[in-house]
Amino acid sequence: MFRLLVVEDEEMIRNKIIYNTNWKEHGVIEVFQASNGLEAIDIVRNNNIDIVITDIQMPEMNGIELIREIRSLNRGIKCIIITAYAEFEYAKESVKLNVNDYILKPFKSKDLLYIVKKLLEEIVRERNERVEVENLRRQLRENKKALREKLLNDLLSNSYIGDVDDDLNYLELLELKNREYFIAVININNFMELIKEEDEEQKYIVNLSFYNLVTKFLSSLATDSSNTLDTKLVYSVINYKIDQIVIAVYNDIDKFIPAFEDLIKAGRRELGFCMTTGIGNKYKNLTDMHISYKEACSAALLDRVYGRGNVYIFNDLNFGNKVYSKQLHILGDTKLYDDLKIGAFPEIKKDIENVITQIKSSKLELDAINTIIYNIILLSCKTINELGYDVFEIMGEDFNLHFDVKEINNLVQLEEWLLSFFYKVNEYINRKRSNRNEKLLSKVKDYVDRNYSENITLTSISKDFGISSGYLSVLFNDYIGQNFIDYLTNLRIQNAKNLLKSTDLKIYEIADRVGYRDAYYFSTAFKKSVGINPTDYREKLNIL
Incomplete structure (x- = not known):
């Protein structure tokens, strides 16, 4: 149920708004009226008003001042401005006050009703949202x-x-x-x-x-x-x-x-x-x-x-240095290895910076740092092997897994060494992955070119080639320069154009030959691509 307030100093217009519409039919149980802004403020203070319809030019307090005062009392009240063309500058000022809508004089009652009904729907939506939020808050309290x-x-x-x-x-x-x-x-x-x-x-x-x-x-x-x-x-x-x-x-x-x-x-x-x-x-x-x-x-x-x-207590394992133990666990939890898998070098760089920061703050001895770096390299080599690559092929046969931190003068040099190692690994993996993807897309493109007349989809091809449809879609766009649907459609339409030019096949027969089982859908796709339907295209060829 809703309450409406009409603020208008001209009695005739005020009565038109109040009595020309059966407000109760639209859920408005009370309609209040005021001849100026000061009266309106008293009504707002003492009643739960939902919508205010107000003129701009009024004695005592104009509509803009009224809305400003209403906003200070209750920001949830919806406001509609009644204005004339000459007062349009006032209307612009009302925008700053988040006035919900306005209507120009002279107006029809049905037009005003349309605006009010729209705001009533908005109020219902907001009430439902508040109820939902309150229910969620209650559930949160109950489920602490x-x-x-x-x-x-x-x-x-x-x-x-x-x-x-x-x-x-x-x-x-x-x-x-x-x-x-x-x-x-x-x-x-x-x-x-x-x-x-x-x-x-x-x-x-x-x-x-x-x-x-x-x-x-x-x-x-x-x-x-x-x-x-x-x-x-x-x-x-x-x-x-x-x-x-x-x-x-x-x-x-x-x-x-x-x-x-x-x-x-x-x-x-x-x-x-x-x-x-x-x-x-x-x-x-x-x-x-x-x-x-x-x-x-x-x-x-x-x-x-x-x-x-x-x-059993953890100290039973003879890890006497609690800080050292903590650092090993933190380093084991780093997302460095996941970032290495996806080839995200900017993230790898951040991961290494984080590792160095942790080492610096822990104030570990050289032997402890050495063990940590060795573990990082070892786990990285494990990740490299999981991806199907050989670390010695990347770094060279003389690469020594047993890194000696004593050969590094400070943590800045250690960070540079780690960045150099991971940059080289990342570049190698990305290069190999790029070559593999290029070969894969060449095979996929060849497959599409040979089977475009069949019922092929991105999903069916991704299954045949053993990769996800989402990843195939990205690769196809990157390497072919078109998304899969556009490429397949253009291929089918191009072959359809050739058949229209070189054969007397019926439209539905051509549609079937190029992979469309529905002749109407084929005609729609053809027109969208070429600009005219297949029949007109053939006739145009015959004229030429």
């Missing part, structure tokens, strides 16, 4: 538990995007900011044995039993962030994988080791679970959570050496 878990999942997988502080504030988790934590993983070692010869549902039942066991056991020790925020958070439980529970613990490692040992015993006793726990190093920055998680997973792998059913 799920959003907290998603935040932790993203941090664990190193896929978090955004500002952590903002998210912590919104999710009411600000107490986690700059607070030390570590990640513990609990694996079910005999998961496959527990679901053996059972239906698909069984694995989810086992997982839920596993999750309930962990949360129930730990609930007696501390407060879980996913359940309440009334007391200081001590841990958060994440059902991360079907056979793995992850716990972010905001407490001392030593205090929780006995608890994890008791949990392992309870799992075996109550549910027949054989469980192993791995514990990562402590960190303060939440964006380092994926590092502690990987460390915990690495620690849990010790069960293969020392046996299942125990608690």
